[in-house]
Amino acid sequence: MLDLKQVRQDPQAIATELRRRGFDFDVAAFEQLDARRKQADVQSQGLQAERKIASKKIGELIQGGLAVDAAKQTVNQTLEKISAQLDDLTGQARQVQEELDALMMGLPNLLAADVPAGNDEADNRELSRWGEPRQFDFEILDHVDVGLGLGGLDFETATKLTGSRFVVMRGPVARLHRALVQFMLNLHTGSHGYTEVNVPYIVNADSLRGTGQLPKFEEDLFKLHHDLDYYLIPTAEVPLTNMLRDCIVEAEEMEQGMRFVCHSPCFRSEAGSYGKDTRGMIRQHQFEKVELVQMVKPLQSEQALEELTGHAEAVLQALDLPYRKVILCAGDTSVNAHKTYDLEVWLPAQDTYREISSCSNFGTYQARRMKARWRNPETGKPELLHTLNGSGLAIGRTLVAVLENYQCADGSVQVPAALLPYMGDVSTLSPQ
RNA sequence: GGAGAGGUGGCCGAGCGGCUGAAGGCGCGCCCCUGCUAAGGGCGUAUAGGUUUACCCCUAUCGAGGGUUCGAAUCCCUCCCUCUCCGCCA
Numbered sequence: 001m002l003d004l005k006q007v008r009q010d011p012q013a014i015a016t017e018l019r020r021r022g023f024d025f026d027v028a029a030f031e032q033l034d035a036r037r038k039q040a041d042v043q044s045q046g047l048q049a050e051r052k053i054a055s056k057k058i059g060e061l062i063q064g065g066l067a068v069d070a071a072k073q074t075v076n077q078t079l080e081k082i083s084a085q086l087d088d089l090t091g092q093a094r095q096v097q098e099e100l101d102a103l104m105m106g107l108p109n110l111l112a113a114d115v116p117a118g119n120d121e122a123d124n125r126e127l128s129r130w131g132e133p134r135q136f137d138f139e140i141l142d143h144v145d146v147g148l149g150l151g152g153l154d155f156e157t158a159t160k161l162t163g164s165r166f167v168v169m170r171g172p173v174a175r176l177h178r179a180l181v182q183f184m185l186n187l188h189t190g191s192h193g194y195t196e197v198n199v200p201y202i203v204n205a206d207s208l209r210g211t212g213q214l215p216k217f218e219e220d221l222f223k224l225h226h227d228l229d230y231y232l233i234p235t236a237e238v239p240l241t242n243m244l245r246d247c248i249v250e251a252e253e254m255e256q257g258m259r260f261v262c263h264s265p266c267f268r269s270e271a272g273s274y275g276k277d278t279r280g281m282i283r284q285h286q287f288e289k290v291e292l293v294q295m296v297k298p299l300q301s302e303q304a305l306e307e308l309t310g311h312a313e314a315v316l317q318a319l320d321l322p323y324r325k326v327i328l329c330a331g332d333t334s335v336n337a338h339k340t341y342d343l344e345v346w347l348p349a350q351d352t353y354r355e356i357s358s359c360s361n362f363g364t365y366q367a368r369r370m371k372a373r374w375r376n377p378e379t380g381k382p383e384l385l386h387t388l389n390g391s392g393l394a395i396g397r398t399l400v401a402v403l404e405n406y407q408c409a410d411g412s413v414q415v416p417a418a419l420l421p422y423m424g425d426v427s428t429l430s431p432q
Numbered sequence: 433g434g435a436g437a438g439g440u441g442g443c444c445g446a447g448c449g450g451c452u453g454a455a456g457g458c459g460c461g462c463c464c465c466u467g468c469u470a471a472g473g474g475c476g477u478a479u480a481g482g483u484u485u486a487c488c489c490c491u492a493u494c495g496a497g498g499g500u501u502c503g504a505a506u507c508c509c510u511c512c513c514u515c516u517c518c519g520c521c522a
Contacts, residue, residue, distance in 0.1 A: 004481095041482060045491040052491090055503040059450035072502060079502055097481095228512080248442065371479090375442080380461070380477075382442090 001368045002107050008034060017110050020330040022119065030103065037100050040093035047086050054078045105215065109365040111330055112302075112339035118329025124342070125329065130313070131322030133346045138409040142349035143400040144280040147173060149411045151432035153281070164278070165270060165285045167396075172429045176402065176415065177288075179422035180395050181263050184290040184315055188392055192311045194261035194292060199239035201264060205229040207242040210370035212336035212362075219271045222285075232267035236291035237389045239264075244295055245370040249385065251377045258295035261392065263288065280400065282354065287396040293389045297374065298364070301338075301386035305361040309341045312357040312392040318418045321401050322346035324353050338363040343393075345401045356397045359390030 007014050007030070015025040054075045061071035072079070116125045147153025152173025158166035169177055188194040202224065208214040208231060213221060222232040233239060240260050249258065266289050277283035292311060296304045309325070316323045328340040337360040344353035364384040367373070373382035406414040411431035415423050 038482075041491080045482070048492085049490060051502080055501095056450070058502055062450080068502090075502075083502085250442080375460095377461095382479080 001104055001365060002110065003364070003368070004104060007104070007107075014107075014110075018108060020111055020115070020117065021108055021333070021335075022331055023108050025107065033096065033100050033103060037093070037096045040089065040096045044086070044089040044093040047082055047089055050078060051082045051086065054082065105209075105369075108335035109338050109363065111333060112361070114327070115333060115339055116327060116329045119331035120329075121332050123329035124326045124332055127325045127327055127341075129322070129324040130317060131320065131346070133322050133348065134405060136348065140348055140404070141407060141411075142280065143347075143403040146403040146407050146411070146413060149431045150413065150429050152176075152429070155280075162285075165283065167281055167284065172423075172426060173399070173403075175423060175426075176419065176429065177395060177399050179415075179419045180398050180402075181288065181290060182422045183318075183419055184392060184395075185261060185263055187315060187318065188261040188290070188292060188311060192259070192261075192292075192314070193257060194259040194311075197240060197243075197260045197262045199233075199236060199243075199262055199264060201233050201239075201267075202230050203233055203238050203242070205231070207238050207245065210242045210245050210372075211238050211366050212369065213238065216335070220269055222267045222269055233264065234268050235266050235289060236262040236264040237293060240291060240293040241295075241366060241372075241387050241389065242370060244372040244385070247372060248382045249295070249372075249374040251375055254295075254297055254374045254385070260293045261290060262293070263290045263395075265289075281396045282400065284396060287394065289394045290392050291389060292359075292392040293387070295367075295372065295374075295385050295387055298383070298386050301361050301363060301388060304386075304388050305339065305341070305359060308388055308390050308392075309343070309357075309359040312343055312359055312390050315393050315398075316343065316345060316356070319398070319402065319416045320418075321398075321405055321416075323356070334360070336362055336365050338365065341390075345397065347401060347404055349404050354397065356401065357391040357393045360388060362387045362389075 002014070011025070011027045011030055015027050018025045057075055058068075058071045061074060062068060066074075116123065118124065141149070144153065144155070150171075150173055152170050154168040154170060155166075157168045161168070185196060189196050205214055208221070213234060221234055224230040224232065240262050243260070244258070266287055268285060268287075270283060270285060273283060281287070292308055294304050294308055313323070313325070323343050323345045326342045326344060328337075328342060333340050340358060340360040342355050343357040343359070345356040346352075347354050363386055366387045367384040372385055372387065374385045375381070376383045402416060403413055406416060408414065413429040415427050415429065420427060
């Protein structure tokens with residue numbers, strides 16, 4: 001959510017900014033609604049003030065010994081006038097307020113100045129590459145066939161158990177998957193200063209509103225059949241970031257750094273992606289991810305995004321997986337993000353780089369929704385903090401990348417050196 | 433699932449129809465006193481919105497939502513959450 005005051009101050013400037021995203025902000029409609037809100041507020045608040053005075057007077061008269069009815073009589077006129085209008089006016093004021101809230105909730109975040117122009121994925125700008133894609137001297141397989149050969153990936157059984165877009169992993173491949181989780185958690189907690197957290201995988205609607213998945217993207221979520229509005233998490237970002245919802249963090253605690261890392265499953269309905277990436281593990285309804293979240297003081301978030309992205313890159317480098325770093329263009333940056341870097345890993349079978357991590361700075365956008373604040377010692381006042389998150393990394397896609405990049409001519413797969421300690425010294429996954 | 437107790441400011445905690453946006457304490461900030469240390473005294477200290485150059489002022493908020501009333505932190509209803517006991521259970 002944007003700052004209402006800021007929008008009010010210069011709606012044209014906001015409109016211009018949002019146009020970069022291709023978002024059309026109707027300034028006239030906003031100003032009209034805001035004016036209506038103001039009028040409704042002034043009227044209803046004025047009336048409430050009158051009522052308060054009248055009520056107080058009755059109280060005083062009764063204290064002074066007057067009978068209750070007699071006391072009411074003295075202010076009768078005022079009361080009648082008030083009771084006739086108050087419900088109506090407060091109702092109106094509330095309704096207008098709700099409309100304005102909805103409008104504000106629907107506005108995307110402002111983009112950072114260095115976000116490149118563009119409409120979609122094709123306009124994202126590559127910033128750097130790391131590693132050399134390996135040259136294969138044999139016919140390579142994609143991860144599905146590699147996994148099948150190892151007897152470790154079983155899509156058919158998963159389809160029987162549930163349906164499409166699920167997978168069963170078995171034996172050494174399942175272990176490799178787990179090894180990736182352990183390795184990443186240890187790296188981020190050991191070398192990057194993150195605190196490991198374990199969170200609920202089911203969250204309420206307030207949490208999803210806080211991070212911005214609701215109200216606009218409900219169709220992407222799995223909602224539970226339950227009396228309360230419960231959802232499966234689409235990413236650990238939701239519970240992790242919402243830990244600070246309605247909190248005021250003391251300055252001292254901020255200094256120590258609010259860095260959290262969490263391994264969790266992620267559940268996504270993938271509505272609207274029919275036919276996309278249907279083969280293999282690239283796009284599943286359930287996948288696992290190691291998520292990085294930081295809450296920082298406003299002036300630090302720009303730097304924090306660089307660092308956080310670097311933490312995700314460190315995983316790819318340790319696994320010796322070639323990747324490139326991309327800055328998302330205006331049209332491809334998600335509505336709640338201020339600036340996003342994607343890390344794309346090299347997938348030889350697809351002969352292309354595919355997203356494996358997305359690292360974003362949200363500025364105050366999420367914090368304002370969540371009322372996540374810190375106490376600024378200079379002012380003594382609570383101020384919104386900045387939130388960031390990134391995948392460090394998506395486990396399923398990392399497994400895909402390992403299977404493809406480390407495959408051998410005989411169908412076996414070498415275990416990356418960094419994972420050996422987690423594999424019980426199994427250094428090669430052999431075909432069955 | 434059953435029975436009971438409770439949810440008040442950054443924290444603890446009083447209030448249980450009007451003088452309460454809320455006593456008292458802790459914490460925090462400023463000042464005074466004190467030649468170290470320890471202690472003491474004074475003042476200030478919620479959030480959001482409106483208005484304003486600013487001060488003032490106005491409105492809302494005592495878990496959430498309804499209701500009763502001229503008036504609700506206080507009474508009634510529904511829901512959520514926490515704690516204790518019983519049952520069940522990984």
